[in-house]
Amino acid sequence: MISDVSFAGGAMTPFNRRKDGSSFRDWARRATRDALTDAGLQASDIDSLIVASESDFFTLQLNPAALLADECGLTGVAAKRVEGGGASGHLAVHAAVADVASGMARRVLVLGVEPSASHLRGADVGALYSLSFDAWTDGMTGVDSTSLYALSAQAFMARTGATVDDFAAVAVRNRAHARANANAHLQLDITAQDVAASPVVASPYRRLDCSPLSDGAAAIILARTADLPARSGRARFRAAASATDTVRLGERHDPGFFAGKQRAAQLAYAMAGVTAADIGVAEVYDSYSGAQLQALQALGLANSRALAAERDGYFAADGMVPVNLSGGLLGQGAPVGATGVAQILAAALQLEGRYFGRQAQNQPRFALVDTHGGIATSNAVSILEAP
Amino acid sequence: MKHHLGLDYTIPVGDLAPYFEALQAGNALASACGKCGHVAFPARAQCGACGATDLRWKPLTGRAQILFRTDAASSSYALVKFDGADSSSTVGLCNPEQKTSSGRLAVPIGDAAGLWLTLTDNKGEEDER
Ligand SMILES: [Zn+2]
Numbered sequence: 001m002i003s004d005v006s007f008a009g010g011a012m013t014p015f016n017r018r019k020d021g022s023s024f025r026d027w028a029r030r031a032t033r034d035a036l037t038d039a040g041l042q043a044s045d046i047d048s049l050i051v052a053s054e055s056d057f058f059t060l061q062l063n064p065a066a067l068l069a070d071e072c073g074l075t076g077v078a079a080k081r082v083e084g085g086g087a088s089g090h091l092a093v094h095a096a097v098a099d100v101a102s103g104m105a106r107r108v109l110v111l112g113v114e115p116s117a118s119h120l121r122g123a124d125v126g127a128l129y130s131l132s133f134d135a136w137t138d139g140m141t142g143v144d145s146t147s148l149y150a151l152s153a154q155a156f157m158a159r160t161g162a163t164v165d166d167f168a169a170v171a172v173r174n175r176a177h178a179r180a181n182a183n184a185h186l187q188l189d190i191t192a193q194d195v196a197a198s199p200v201v202a203s204p205y206r207r208l209d210c211s212p213l214s215d216g217a218a219a220i221i222l223a224r225t226a227d228l229p230a231r232s233g234r235a236r237f238r239a240a241a242s243a244t245d246t247v248r249l250g251e252r253h254d255p256g257f258f259a260g261k262q263r264a265a266q267l268a269y270a271m272a273g274v275t276a277a278d279i280g281v282a283e284v285y286d287s288y289s290g291a292q293l294q295a296l297q298a299l300g301l302a303n304s305r306a307l308a309a310e311r312d313g314y315f316a317a318d319g320m321v322p323v324n325l326s327g328g329l330l331g332q333g334a335p336v337g338a339t340g341v342a343q344i345l346a347a348a349l350q351l352e353g354r355y356f357g358r359q360a361q362n363q364p365r366f367a368l369v370d371t372h373g374g375i376a377t378s379n380a381v382s383i384l385e386a387p
Numbered sequence: 388m389k390h391h392l393g394l395d396y397t398i399p400v401g402d403l404a405p406y407f408e409a410l411q412a413g414n415a416l417a418s419a420c421g422k423c424g425h426v427a428f429p430a431r432a433q434c435g436a437c438g439a440t441d442l443r444w445k446p447l448t449g450r451a452q453i454l455f456r457t458d459a460a461s462s463s464y465a466l467v468k469f470d471g472a473d474s475s476s477t478v479g480l481c482n483p484e485q486k487t488s489s490g491r492l493a494v495p496i497g498d499a500a501g502l503w504l505t506l507t508d509n510k511g512e513e514d515e516r
Contacts, residue, residue, distance in 0.1 A: 060390060137429045141479040141501030147464040148477065150457035202459045250466055250475035251435050
């Protein structure tokens, strides 16, 4: 169990496709400044910076942690970058938890940033994302993320009976949640009919089943409570667990089941000393609508009856376990390195009762955050506890 | 500011060289584990099932059955099971207009890596490309 790692504060920029000429360095500075303000700390209070950014090909900046330490007024701190595909941001948070828990650092700032939308053409980003899978067997055929997720989703549908209507319900609901979130990329008022009428990207997935490429940054600060200014009600980390699955879908016993995510979740529940039934709110990695249902199943929520629970409204904003009140990747957006950091930020603020978007009404004691890279190949799960 | 980055990679394939050489000739060469017998295609340098490293090369027929298939506007991919393999494989489809459920390994275009499948009619005969 993690004994004393507290959420000191955090902030994010809007996630969207920047058209204002601002740079990823600007977003990083703003997120860092606002996180320090939220935590009541000065730059000089930070002794470790952990940057999350998926690819040098997006930023066109190698060694970005040293650069961003310099850019953000943190010169002198220990600085490193953590990368794990789509899970980069969340894995960076885990590195910060380890730093604080071990005493290697007192106050750690995790900064996730990615110019996923504005630097390159969408086709070039897609070509780079292809290399997130086994480049020698999958990536160099030009296979895109959506096609691989689609194959996994079809296996999930064949086994569970999930339908495209179930997927559309997720696509609609996460966008509805995003409408309360001023930082969200896609604040869409859409219906299941709109999803069904959007163009096919890779069957069964249509445009509105897919998360967008976004620009943006998010930052959070972690520390022991004794090393932070006095304030009431801090969320605390209870578990930070990760696990991998085979890189190739074809080597999985069931290519529609996220076994690596299940393993990470089970490790996290054990570390926190809780069960899935204790979770009251969740931010779940919904790179695609169907992937949210696959994730909920693997996480063991709703007594491992995720599909039936989804149809019963269990994961709705007014349900037993509201999922992705931020809008998720589908609604809030996905600047890769920033994604997991923003998920943790949303969960911590929900537990502290000061979330800037749609606040959970069920006064959750525990929040679960789930992020992955590849097709649930690198999986990160955290459990946070309310003050 | 604008910047163009053009990169040409030459990537040695090491212990998997026989697999890639066979692939360039349109032949399916799997790895068979000397300990647990697991047959992997694409081939592996270390068994994914048990971790053993004493692998042997095992030629497959190159015929495959489609498990799941996804179609986009300009490309189609499938998860397929090659005859004789224990694992399944992600392949690009060379002739997606064909809607049958079986196919044969194709020679990759150029020096590209990855697996490509030409769909055949269900008697195993190839359509004209
Ligand atoms: Zn073996």
